[in-house]
Amino acid sequence: MPAAAIKPETSPYLEIENLSKVYASNDGPVRALDRVSLQQKRGEFVSIVGPSGCGKSTLLMIAAGLASSSEGQVLVENKLVRAARTDLGIVFQNHVLLDWRTALENVMLQAVARKMDLRVAEQRARELLAAVGLQGFEDKYPRSLSGGMKQRVSICRALIHDPPHLLMDEPFGALDSLTRDQLVLDLQRICSERSTAVLFITHSIAEAVFLSDRVVVMTPRPGKIDRVIDIDLPRPRTLAMRESPEFAHYSREILDVFLARGILKE
Amino acid sequence: MVDMVSEDNGLLSIEQVERRVQEQTRAKRTRDRRAELIYPFLAGIGLLIVWELGTRVLNIPIYLFPPPSAVIVSAVKNWELLLRESWITSVEILAGYAVSIAVGIPLAFAIFRWPVFSKSIYPLLISSQAMPKVAVAPLFVVWFGFGLFPKVLIAFLIAFFPIVINTVMGLASIEREKIYLAQSMGLSSFETFRLIRLPNALPSIFAGLKISITLAVVGAVVGEFVGGDGGLGYQLMVANGSMDTPLLFAGIAALTVLGVLFYWIVEVVERLSMPHLERSPDIAGSV
Numbered sequence: 320m321p322a323a324a325i326k327p328e329t330s331p332y333l334e335i336e337n338l339s340k341v342y343a344s345n346d347g348p349v350r351a352l353d354r355v356s357l358q359q360k361r362g363e364f365v366s367i368v369g370p371s372g373c374g375k376s377t378l379l380m381i382a383a384g385l386a387s388s389s390e391g392q393v394l395v396e397n398k399l400v401r402a403a404r405t406d407l408g409i410v411f412q413n414h415v416l417l418d419w420r421t422a423l424e425n426v427m428l429q430a431v432a433r434k435m436d437l438r439v440a441e442q443r444a445r446e447l448l449a450a451v452g453l454q455g456f457e458d459k460y461p462r463s464l465s466g467g468m469k470q471r472v473s474i475c476r477a478l479i480h481d482p483p484h485l486l487m488d489e490p491f492g493a494l495d496s497l498t499r500d501q502l503v504l505d506l507q508r509i510c511s512e513r514s515t516a517v518l519f520i521t522h523s524i525a526e527a528v529f530l531s532d533r534v535v536v537m538t539p540r541p542g543k544i545d546r547v548i549d550i551d552l553p554r555p556r557t558l559a560m561r562e563s564p565e566f567a568h569y570s571r572e573i574l575d576v577f578l579a580r581g582i583l584k585e
Numbered sequence: 586m587v588d589m590v591s592e593d594n595g596l597l598s599i600e601q602v603e604r605r606v607q608e609q610t611r612a613k614r615t616r617d618r619r620a621e622l623i624y625p626f627l628a629g630i631g632l633l634i635v636w637e638l639g640t641r642v643l644n645i646p647i648y649l650f651p652p653p654s655a656v657i658v659s660a661v662k663n664w665e666l667l668l669r670e671s672w673i674t675s676v677e678i679l680a681g682y683a684v685s686i687a688v689g690i691p692l693a694f695a696i697f698r699w700p701v702f703s704k705s706i707y708p709l710l711i712s713s714q715a716m717p718k719v720a721v722a723p724l725f726v727v728w729f730g731f732g733l734f735p736k737v738l739i740a741f742l743i744a745f746f747p748i749v750i751n752t753v754m755g756l757a758s759i760e761r762e763k764i765y766l767a768q769s770m771g772l773s774s775f776e777t778f779r780l781i782r783l784p785n786a787l788p789s790i791f792a793g794l795k796i797s798i799t800l801a802v803v804g805a806v807v808g809e810f811v812g813g814d815g816g817l818g819y820q821l822m823v824a825n826g827s828m829d830t831p832l833l834f835a836g837i838a839a840l841t842v843l844g845v846l847f848y849w850i851v852e853v854v855e856r857l858s859m860p861h862l863e864r865s866p867d868i869a870g871s872v
């Protein structure tokens with residue numbers, strides 16, 4: 320595989336350098352991010368965990384070139400990001416489906432926008448929808464889909480063009496644990512097949528450990544990176560590995576950060 | 586009913602339940618649709634009966650408040666006149682409405698697109714709405730005489746504002762994430778407009794279009810009041826002058842029919858252009 324041939328260590332795909340973000344608001348400024356630095360290699364899976372409101376979504380939007388930073392910079396393949404990046408697929412925290420388009424048409428929007436071969440893309444869109452368990456719902460409008468189904472459609476929309484970088488903001492938040500497990504496995508497979516780099520935001524420590532090469536633990540007010548934990552578990556990871564002592568050890572390590580910061584109290 | 590029960594345990598299979606739910610929904614929908622027609626119809630009939638009896642029992646003079654029978658007689662007698670005048674008024678309404686759309690929507694796009702426009706024209710436009718446009722109608726008669734043009738102009742002036750306001754509001758009120766999505770897909774601003782902003786604004790635009798059509802009717806009638814030589818509004822004035830109150834009522838009824846008809850047409854267009862908003866049977870069923 321050509322992507323594996325490039326030594327990942329030598330070429331960081333994404334570099335976030337000393338990023339700070341302060342939102343100006345009427346009742347005083349809000350500090351959202353404080354000097355956050357992060358590097359991601361090609362094909363690497365990085366998760367960000369942290370309590371609600373610690374600036375995870377803000378970080379993701381700045382990394383995508385969609386929101387501006389107050390200080391610091393974002394580089395992709397050593398080039399400064401000044402405008403919205405298009406080399407990626409984004410799963411937003413709340414699905415963001417267009418309610419006048421059916422599930423299939425919502426996925427196809429990505430293909431239309433990128434002027435892909437629509438016949439091929441439609442085939443692929445149907446495969447993706449079937450893969451996330453939405454066969455038979457292709458022609459339904461979002462209003463008649465459940466929250467979890469909408470989120471799955473938006474995951475398909477982020478995947479259809481095989482982006483080198485995937486940004487996901489709590490993509491499995493609205494799903495039941497069974498579907499979640501299935502999608503976590505699917506995501507692992509898809510990403511290793513195409514060596515997609517994923518920046519993945521989650522509230523679930525287990526999910527982060529299971530999927531990631533690295534877990535970034537953030538603390539709130541203002542959002543700061545507290546610890547970066549390398550997950551050295553062999554791939555592909557299996558559901559059974561969640562019972563292993565190594566897995567428990569990593570989970571405990573993340574939990575300890577939250578306990579030490581008083582975000583979690585025993 | 587017997588064949589609905591499966592042999593093994595007496596419980597309905599999911600296919601049977603599905604069939605039943607579908608049948609019930611379909612039956613409910615036809616019942617609802619029929620009720621939508623029948624109830625207003627019955628209410629209307631009831632009202633007419635009360636009205637008829639009321640005017641007879643209280644012995645109200647016909648020139649003050651004619652019974653419906655007298656109005657109907659007058660309408661039948663004058664049907665040719667009413668039809669001709671309705672046509673004239675319809676042309677004025679539709680022309681005024683068409684100009685409202687042709688000016689209002691591009692103006693709204695421009696206000697949305699160019700900040701210069703929104704900063705200079707928009708406040709002016711909004712404050713201009715404080716001016717009672719009916720009051721300038723006589724001026725138009727002075728300027729433009731008695732033809733079609735002044736009526737169309739008044740209908741336009743009264744009707745175009747809600748279109749502008751609602752279109753601007755619809756375009757501006759969009760989730761930031763939808764724009765983020767467009768940007769991350771590399772859509773140009775024109776394509777973003779076509780694929781995302783405009784469809785997103787459509788419900789709001791149609792809300793404006795529906796207010797406007799009723800206002801266009803008002804505008805055309807006002808135009809005929811102040812400087813008419815034809816049309817239902819003019820005919821109302823004539824009937825009023827000759828104390829022909831039944832004809833006056835018939836004219837009002839004809840105007841109402843026109844208003845409802847045009848409104849209904851806009852609503853049909855709305856429903857056709859936004860199929861995803863079709864009333865779902867589940868929601869209709871729970872009401």
Ligand SMILES: Nc1ncnc2c1ncn2[C@@H]1O[C@H](COP(=O)(O)OP(=O)(O)OP(=O)(O)O)[C@@H](O)[C@H]1O
Nearest residue numbers: 342344349350351370371372373374375376377378
């Ligand atoms: N547009 C905005 N204007 C002002 N403040 C904002 C804005 N967006 C976010 N914030 C503030 O920035 C902080 C971080 O928000 P952000 O959405 O990034 O948190 P998060 O980590 O994604 O939270 P969650 O896990 O609940 O999604 C919050 O305190 C929030 O109030």
Ligand SMILES: [Mg+2]
Nearest residue numbers: 375376412488
């Ligand atoms: Mg968030």
